[in-house]
Amino acid sequence: MSILKSEPFAAVTSMDELLAIAYVMEQEAIDGYSKLADHMRRENRPEMVAVFERLVGEESQHLGNVVHWSETVSGGKPDLTSLRWKPTDTFDDEGAGAVAPQLLSAYRAFAMAVRNEERAFLFWTYVAAQAEQEELCQAAERMAKEELGHLATLRRERRQAFHAEKDSAAHDLDFELPELELKLADHLEGIATMPKGAAFDFHDLAKHARERSTELARHPFGSSPLLKNGVAPEIIGRITPLCELLLDCYLDFGERLPDQESRSRAQQYAAGAVECRSAIRALLK
Structure with missing residues (x-):
């Protein structure tokens, strides 16, 4: 502010x-x-x-x-x-x-x-x-x-x-939210195969990311201003910045979308991104 x-x-x-x-x-x-x-x-x-x-x-x-x-x-x-x-x-x-x-x-x-x-x-x-x-x-x-x-x-x-x-x-890459959620799901699936990954149920988190991707493809929020200049490869290639980018996008939509139903859905997706980020942080402790 x-x-x-x-x-x-x-x-x-x-x-x-x-x-x-x-x-x-x-x-x-x-x-x-x-x-x-x-x-x-x-x-x-x-x-x-x-x-x-x-x-x-x-x-x-x-x-x-x-x-x-x-x-x-x-x-x-x-x-x-x-x-x-x-x-x-x-x-x-x-x-x-x-x-x-x-x-x-x-x-x-x-x-x-x-x-x-x-x-x-x-x-x-x-x-x-x-x-x-x-x-x-x-x-x-x-x-x-x-x-x-x-x-x-x-x-x-x-x-x-x-x-x-x-x-x-x-040099950045063009991605929309459904594609980013699929990238996140791939990262989560990769972590799920790690010895410590099973303790945080990363398979379930990956499933939710794919569900968000499908729903966003069917009912998009529109173009995110946070993605208009592309996404740097180092963000796509690492789970933590990718997760935080998605969180920023959903929080932005949750504040400015015109109807309450869409804002609520964006906030629900933001909660999913927070859940992913928290699991990742707990895994790295």
Whole structure:
């Protein structure tokens, strides 16, 4: 989401407090993107490590600006003891640390960063509106303008990533949901033959995947926007990212299909994908 889940807890009453809040927000973003970079490093995704390290660099520059401003105002770094409350809901990794790494892309990462900057901008506009002192109102407005500048930079990065991925999509494969469910069923059948596979009844899960494929062929939901640029071979070839891609597709349909019956069916299929994912995770423990 690009909007705040809640407004700032209380009006900011001093420059020390305002700069401490700004410091905490920038540090939270640095920590969040650093964790994602480490996650991608463990998953051997160097191209995504570079993206998240780029975001860490951006936020580190923003943090440096806040520290410099604080040194100009008070002669030192922001005093975190002046915080009466901490901002919440301004940074969100949107589950990027939990999904299969093959489903992450530079475009998705920059889109997430754009939404985080939008939240930060809205946060500072709320602070400015609540400020009772003109000095604090102007300072909050300055922070909001800086977030707009960051937002413009990240939107450019997002556009470049979109066009780069669109160009590389020529190497991806065209699949619709019935075919993807059959691919999932094949993976599940393969796991069922493993020594530990029988304990989770993967044959039954494969059967349900084939049933979903048949039903989708007879009564399709329509074209999924998540499949319009094709599916990368590394997703088709691995069960976990394939399962999560199907889950994303069904959750999307479950929110936006026009009739309740279709939405309910999509949600039922999403539950089936969750069941598959849970069995796979349990098997790998």
